[in-house]
Amino acid sequence: MKERKNKNEQNEIIEEKDLPKEEGLIIKATGGFYYVRSGEITYECRARGVFRKHDTSPLVGDKVTISVLPDEKGYIHAIHERKNSLVRPPLANLDQLIMVVSVAEPVPNILVMDKLIAVAEQQGVEPVIVFTKCDLADPKPYSDVYRKAGFRVYEVCSLEHKGTDEVHDMLKGRISAFCGNSGAGKSSLLNDIFPKLSLSTAEISKKLGRGRHTTRHTELFELETGGWVADTPGFSAIEMERVGIIRKTELQYCFREFEPYLLKCRFTGCSHVSEKGCAVLEAVNDGTIPESRHKSYCMMYEEAKQIKEWELDKENV
Ligand SMILES: Nc1nc2c(ncn2[C@@H]2O[C@H](COP(=O)(O)OP(=O)(O)OP(=O)(O)O)[C@@H](O)[C@H]2O)c(=O)[nH]1
Ligand SMILES: [Mg+2]
Ligand SMILES: [Zn+2]
Numbered sequence: 001m002k003e004r005k006n007k008n009e010q011n012e013i014i015e016e017k018d019l020p021k022e023e024g025l026i027i028k029a030t031g032g033f034y035y036v037r038s039g040e041i042t043y044e045c046r047a048r049g050v051f052r053k054h055d056t057s058p059l060v061g062d063k064v065t066i067s068v069l070p071d072e073k074g075y076i077h078a079i080h081e082r083k084n085s086l087v088r089p090p091l092a093n094l095d096q097l098i099m100v101v102s103v104a105e106p107v108p109n110i111l112v113m114d115k116l117i118a119v120a121e122q123q124g125v126e127p128v129i130v131f132t133k134c135d136l137a138d139p140k141p142y143s144d145v146y147r148k149a150g151f152r153v154y155e156v157c158s159l160e161h162k163g164t165d166e167v168h169d170m171l172k173g174r175i176s177a178f179c180g181n182s183g184a185g186k187s188s189l190l191n192d193i194f195p196k197l198s199l200s201t202a203e204i205s206k207k208l209g210r211g212r213h214t215t216r217h218t219e220l221f222e223l224e225t226g227g228w229v230a231d232t233p234g235f236s237a238i239e240m241e242r243v244g245i246i247r248k249t250e251l252q253y254c255f256r257e258f259e260p261y262l263l264k265c266r267f268t269g270c271s272h273v274s275e276k277g278c279a280v281l282e283a284v285n286d287g288t289i290p291e292s293r294h295k296s297y298c299m300m301y302e303e304a305k306q307i308k309e310w311e312l313d314k315e316n317v
Contacts, residue, residue, distance in 0.1 A: 006069060019067040021077065026062045027220040027228075029090075034058055034076060036066050037222075043074040051079070059085055060218045060230065061092040061175065084123040089179045089218055089232035096126040098167075100180035100189060104136030109181070114296035116179065117151070118254035122246055128176075130154045130167055132185035145290040149257040158185055158192040168193045173226040177218075182234025187215055190231055197221060199231060248304035252280075255297050257289050273298050 006014050024038030036043045045066050047058050056079065058064060063080040085092040097120040101108045113129075120127040129146050131139040135157040143153045152170070156163035167189065178186040187199040202214040220228045252258055252272060258280050266277025272294075275281070283289040 006067070016067060019069070022066050022068055022074070023080075024064060024066060025220070025228075026058055026060050026064060026076075027222075028217060029058070029060050030217045034064075036064060036074065036076070038066070041072055043068065043072050045074045045076050047076045051076070059090050059092040060220055061085075061094060061177075063093065084125050086119065086123060086125065086177075088235065089177055089230070091177050091218060091230060091232075093175060094123075094125045094177055095174040096128050096170075096176045098128045098130055098176055098178050100130050100132055100178050100184045100186045101142070102133045102181065102184040103131050103139045103142060104133040106181045106183050108142060110292050111296050111299055112181075114293060115300060118246055118251065118300065121254040121256065122250065126152075128152045128154070128170065130156060130189065132156055132158060132189060134162070135160060145292055148290055149255075149293055151256075156189060158188040161192055164189060164192045168225070171223060171225070171227055171229050175220075175228045177230035177232055179232050180234060182214070184234060186234065187231055190221075190229065194221070194223070197231075245307055246300070246304060247307075248301055251297065251301055251304055255293060257293065258283075258297075261289075271301060273301055 006016055006019055022036075022038040022043070024036040024043065026034050027037050027042065028035040032046065034045045034047060036045050043066055045064075051057055058076055058079055059082075062082065064076045065078040065080070066074040067077045068074045082092045084094060086094065086097070097116070099113055099116055101113060117127040117129075129143075129151055131142055131154070134155045139155045143155055146153045154163055154167050154170070156167060158164060171193070178190065180186055185201075187201045190197055191199050191201065200214055215231050215233045218230055218232045220230045222228055246254055248271070252262055258272065261279035261283050262272075264279035265272065265275065267275060270278050270280075272278050272280040280289065280294070284291055284294045
């Protein structure tokens with residue numbers, strides 16, 4: 001094993017176990033470095049090889065113990081137990097995942113939205129939906145569906161500072177992450193709520209000219225009102241094909257509006273796709289469950305049928 005020489009402030013070589021330790025929060029990960037906030041200091045840290053051996057790597061949002069080296073550097077010594085974690089966006093310990101969805105350009109991709117929501121539900125992260133660019137199109141056809149399904153829904157126009165105060169309030173005291181398509185307006189919304197952040201944003205046409213994303217890495221920002229919020233790089237629909245795998249038997253529990261009906265189907269083990277006497281389908285037919293949500297469920301169910309057990313084991317979900 002490669003010998004690691006640790007030096008203290010006086011440049012004396014000291015043993016790893018004797019290095020001072022701190023606890024902190026990973027707020028950013030880029031170029032192999034993890035930035036760990038502990039009190040007022042942000043330490044630039046590397047992860048120890050031991051994580052790779054165990055097939056885990058630290059995530060933004062992880063609470064960690066670090067060994068402190070001089071010059072506000074250090075390395076991550078231990079990752080504390082996670083409350084939850086997401087593959088995309090790669091984050092741990094979230095209270096809520098905010099889907100930022102533009103109602104104009106780019107237009108909403110319902111299946112992708114419903115996948116993200118389902119994965120958040122599975123991980124116990126509260127999904128919240130924010131429709132942006134409401135100056136360009138009416139959000140109502142979309143917001144009605146998600147309100148009816150039981151989600152908190154916001155409608156904003158960041159450029160005109162409309163509806164954004166409500167989003168601000170909803171972030172208070174919580175750990176949240178913004179996610180959604182590239183160009184949906186995540187950074188614009190954050191800038192409107194917290195002008196001090198002055199994150200870069202770009203027009204979609206310019207994005208195409210020089211690559212997809214304006215935001216390049218996931219970063220947690222501390223809020224003056226308490227709590228943290230992450231901006232994340234947007235994704236394209238193709239990247240969203242796999243946001244995490246949900247077993248077909250578990251999928252029904254990731255659609256919260258199905259819950260009142262799950263025990264009322266005629267057959268046990270009902271897949272809620274096309275069976276006779278299915279209480280979920282009845283609720284879809286009488287308009288209680290939004291049709292588009294059920295359609296997403298069916299598509300995800302079909303996909304889940306194709307998943308091999310070894311893939312599920314590999315992804316550890
Ligand atoms: N008309 C209108 N345009 C908006 C609104 N919000 C954002 N935009 C525009 O949408 C474009 C993309 O916004 P960004 O904030 O960079 O989008 P993003 O989601 O952060 O994109 P990535 O960082 O690539 O993931 C910019 O040109 C913004 O000015 C809005 O409420 N109305
Ligand atoms: Mg951005
Ligand atoms: Zn059923």
